[in-house]
Amino acid sequence: MKPTVLAALVVLAVIGVVDWPTEAVDFADRLAPPSSAHPLGTDQLGRDVLARVLGGVRYSLGLGLLALAVAVAVGTASGLASGWWPRHPLARGTQALVDVLVALPALLVGLVVAAVLGSGLTAALFAIVATGWAPFARQAHRLTVAVRGEDWVLAATALGAGPARVLGHHVLPAVASPLLASVAARFAGTVLTLAGLSFLGLGVQPPTPEWGAMLAEGRTYVFVAPWLVVAPAAALVASTVALGWIAQTRRTCCATR
Incomplete structure (x- = not known):
C-alpha cells in the first residue's frame, strides 16, 4: 500500500476518534453561508x-467498517463450511440463499x-450484514473447493488434523x-448502502451526523x-472514490505477486 494511502487512512482514523462539536446549536447564526468562522x-x-x-466519519465510515467486518466474518465462515462439506444439505441451502442475495440489489x-x-x-447494521455476507460466502466457498484437494490439505488431514484445524490453520490463510x-x-458499497438507508429514514436518525442523514x-x-447538501455529498463521493482506488491498488498488488 502506498504511503499516501496509509497516511490518508491514519488521518481518517484520527478524525473519527476526535469529539467534534457536532451538536453545538446557535440559533442566531442559522443557515449562515461559508465564512472564516464556519x-x-x-x-x-x-x-x-x-x-x-x-x-x-465516525458514523458513515466507522459503522460501515463495523458492519463490513461482521459481514466478512459471517460470509467467510459459511463459505468455508459449505466449501468443505459441499454435499451437505445445509451447505446446499446456504449456497442457494447466497445465489438469491447476490442476484438482488x-x-x-x-x-x-x-x-x-x-x-x-x-x-x-443488520440490513447491511444481511446483504453483505453473501459475496464473501460465495468467494470463500469457491476458494475452499479449489484448495481442499491440494496435497498440503490432504497431508494435514492424513496426519489426523480435524476439519476445524484444517480450515482454520491451512485453508483460511490460503484464501x-x-x-x-x-x-x-x-x-465503498457498504458506506453507500448505509447512507442510502439513512437518507430514506430507515438508518441512522438525526441529529446523528451521518452523511446520508445529513443529506436528508x-x-x-x-x-x-x-x-x-454539497458538503456531505462531497464527503460521501470522495470517500467512496478513495475506497475504490484502494481496492484497485490492492487487486493490482495481488495480481503481480
Missing part, C-alpha cells in the same frame, strides 16, 4: 457543517430488512488474501443553503 457554513439549527461532516434487500425491523442504527482484496470495494436533512434547504 468554512462550510451552518445548518438550520446553527450547527457548524464542517464539524458535522468531520464527525460523520443490496439496497433493495436492505430496504426490505430495515422496513421489517424498523428504523434505527441496529436495523441498518484470506483474495478475500481481503475485495474488502475495500465492498467497503439538508434537501429541504437545498435552494436556500446548498452547502447543507
